[in-house]
Amino acid sequence: MHLKTSNPIESTFSTVRARTKVTKGPGSRRAGLAMAFKLIEAAQDHWRSVNGAHLVALVRAGAKFRKGVLVERESQVQEAAA
Helix, strand or coil: CCCCCCCHHHHHHHHHHHHHHHCCCCCCHHHHHHHHHHHHHHHHHHCCCCCCHHHHHHHHCCCEEECCEEECCHHHHHHHHC
């Protein structure tokens, strides 16, 4: 599985953007923040959870994956063979 968007932040705020166009603006800054918060909070009920959340730490550490399988570095493979 993969994400169907290349920009998840933009798709998150599309709900907020659509609502502010319909209402012709939020009125005040405080009302806008409250509206954005409540719309995003309601939208998160429809989000799919991340598959392989336990692998996020590996990705942040620089691990490489090929077709969903962790690829060991060439130097580690050569050291293990020697």
